[in-house]
Amino acid sequence: MTLPSPFIAALRDALPDASLTADAERIAPHLIEWRGRYRGQADWLALPGSTEEVARIVRLASAHGVALVAQGGRTGLVGAGVPRAGELPVSFARLRRLRALDPADGSLIGEAGLPLAQAQAAANEAGLLLPLTIASEGSATLGGIAATNAGGVHVLRYGMARDLVLGLEAVLADGRVWHGLSRLRKDNTGYDLKHLLVGSEGTLGLITAVAVKLVPATPHRSVALVGLDSPEAALALLTRARGALGDTLNAAELMPRFGIELAIRHLGADDPLGPSHPWFLLLETASGWAPARLAAAMEDLLAAEMEAGRIGAALIAQSEAQAEALWALRHGLSEAQKHEGGSIKHDIAVPVGAVPGFLTEALAAVTAQVPGCRPCPFGHLGDGNLHFNISEPEGGDRDAFLAQWEAVNRTVHDIVARWGGSISAEHGIGWMKVAEHARLADPAKLAAQRAIKRALDPHNIFNPGRILAADSL
Numbered sequence: 001m002t003l004p005s006p007f008i009a010a011l012r013d014a015l016p017d018a019s020l021t022a023d024a025e026r027i028a029p030h031l032i033e034w035r036g037r038y039r040g041q042a043d044w045l046a047l048p049g050s051t052e053e054v055a056r057i058v059r060l061a062s063a064h065g066v067a068l069v070a071q072g073g074r075t076g077l078v079g080a081g082v083p084r085a086g087e088l089p090v091s092f093a094r095l096r097r098l099r100a101l102d103p104a105d106g107s108l109i110g111e112a113g114l115p116l117a118q119a120q121a122a123a124n125e126a127g128l129l130l131p132l133t134i135a136s137e138g139s140a141t142l143g144g145i146a147a148t149n150a151g152g153v154h155v156l157r158y159g160m161a162r163d164l165v166l167g168l169e170a171v172l173a174d175g176r177v178w179h180g181l182s183r184l185r186k187d188n189t190g191y192d193l194k195h196l197l198v199g200s201e202g203t204l205g206l207i208t209a210v211a212v213k214l215v216p217a218t219p220h221r222s223v224a225l226v227g228l229d230s231p232e233a234a235l236a237l238l239t240r241a242r243g244a245l246g247d248t249l250n251a252a253e254l255m256p257r258f259g260i261e262l263a264i265r266h267l268g269a270d271d272p273l274g275p276s277h278p279w280f281l282l283l284e285t286a287s288g289w290a291p292a293r294l295a296a297a298m299e300d301l302l303a304a305e306m307e308a309g310r311i312g313a314a315l316i317a318q319s320e321a322q323a324e325a326l327w328a329l330r331h332g333l334s335e336a337q338k339h340e341g342g343s344i345k346h347d348i349a350v351p352v353g354a355v356p357g358f359l360t361e362a363l364a365a366v367t368a369q370v371p372g373c374r375p376c377p378f379g380h381l382g383d384g385n386l387h388f389n390i391s392e393p394e395g396g397d398r399d400a401f402l403a404q405w406e407a408v409n410r411t412v413h414d415i416v417a418r419w420g421g422s423i424s425a426e427h428g429i430g431w432m433k434v435a436e437h438a439r440l441a442d443p444a445k446l447a448a449q450r451a452i453k454r455a456l457d458p459h460n461i462f463n464p465g466r467i468l469a470a471d472s473l
């Protein structure tokens with residue numbers, strides 16, 4: 001299905017040449033998702049150079065009934081930004097200016113296509129911190145992180161994108177520009193449009209600029225790896241670490257021994273604590289305190305824990321290089337798993353205190369369902385968010401294993417639901433989880449979500465079929 005020619009003719013009249021292309025080579029990278037799971041189709045690509053151009057595109061799409069698919073850095077993992085036949089991808093790659101940075105205010109305003117890493121660098125130059133850290137930050141954009149409500153490794157301290165976005169500028173379905181780049185910390189003037197657009201995955205409007213909160217820089221850090229007997233022990237350590245380290249606690253990442261073995265085997269990582277523990281917790285503190293004070297706080301905590309016999313071996317990084325090496329273990333887990341064949345993935349969250357119970361139940365259920373499978377659950381213990389990934393059985397049939405993806409997802413999601421959790425902690429619903437969202441979400445919430453979609457996008461021109469099936473509206 002191609003785009004209607006009157007629509008294309010009107011777009012060509014309305015936009016400068018640089019803002020629209022039919023060049024197949026330039027379009028090709030805009031048709032695939034980062035993980036390669038989704039492949040799209042498009043004959044045209046819009047590359048607006050200003051908010052006014054975005055508004056023109058939206059007005060014409062609305063008039064001609066053409067669907068628009070917003071694209072930032074295209075690092076999303078649920079297929080939402082991949083255009084389907086008859087949809088026009090709208091890339092924000094040319095809208096990437098840093099508009100303002102105000103140290104007194106602790107805020108930065110950037111256009112939607114500004115890569116997160118560039119915004120972070122600008123904050124650092126001003127002696128401040130944009131405290132959202134994700135492995136895709138070199139490509140992921142401010143518009144993308146707002147549209148997906150991205151999280152990352154420092155959520156336990158600073159929250160998700162929703163907690164950091166102060167304001168937005170966006171084009172709504174009728175082509176009007178909402179000038180919401182407020183930098184207010186307090187604004188109780190009725191329904192909060194910003195919070196509706198954050199996490200909307202491009203289904204309620206096109207975000208053209210984002211105001212984000214900056215915080216004081218944390219130039220020093222202390223990183224430790226702790227060996228533990230169980231997720232219960234990891235949770236107990238986290239609880240005491242929160243008390244002892246307070247606001248300096250930056251990250252608490254749970255890793256199973258199996259994952260570390262994969263990182264050693266496939267990525268050449270060091271084995272800092274050896275094989276004697278089935279679970280590990282990576283702890284990071286960061287602050288402007290003197291490095292010695294920060295290190296002492298971590299040492300005191302771990303010494304007391306060890307003396308009480310509550311933790312096994314522990315290693316506190318003695319240099320920045322050693323700290324990086326410990327983080328490389330954590331960041332390498334997904335990559336290392338790729339070398340072990342097929343992997344069925346879940347991006348789930350349960351209440352923090354429910355992590356051990358959820359793990360016991362879910363590990364038993366998936367190993368019963370797929371005998372020989374090798375679970376590798378890891379992630380942000382401090383947020384109750386686990387990447388509950390399962391590698392295929394050793395020497396197994398990859399295709400046969402992956403054919404069970406949806407059945408295994410259902411098993412895990414049912415357990416998540418019983419523990420009061422979420423089937424999408426970080427990555428969103430996109431295409432990937434539309435059916436599971438419809439199956440498991442609270443009916444009252446689903447009805448309200450459908451009503452919001454109908455009200456803000458009456459002609460269903462923004463990312464149709466993502467989050468909510470088009471025929472459910």
Ligand SMILES: Cc1cc2nc3c(=O)[nH]c(=O)nc-3n(C[C@H](O)[C@H](O)[C@H](O)COP(=O)(O)OP(=O)(O)OC[C@H]3O[C@@H](n4cnc5c(N)ncnc54)[C@H](O)[C@@H]3O)c2cc1C
Binds near residue numbers: 034069139144145
């Ligand atoms: C290696 C890797 C690590 C990752 N780690 C994390 C992590 O730790 N935490 C996490 O939360 N996510 C993570 N992600 C997922 C992803 O990086 C984030 O979701 C990111 O926020 C997407 O930004 P993007 O600019 O690439 O958006 P895209 O992928 O281009 O788009 C994602 C969604 O946002 C919409 N969108 C994009 N721009 C706009 C806009 N201007 N207006 C309206 N809608 C828009 C798209 O239509 C789509 O629905 C990771 C991804 C990768 C590849």
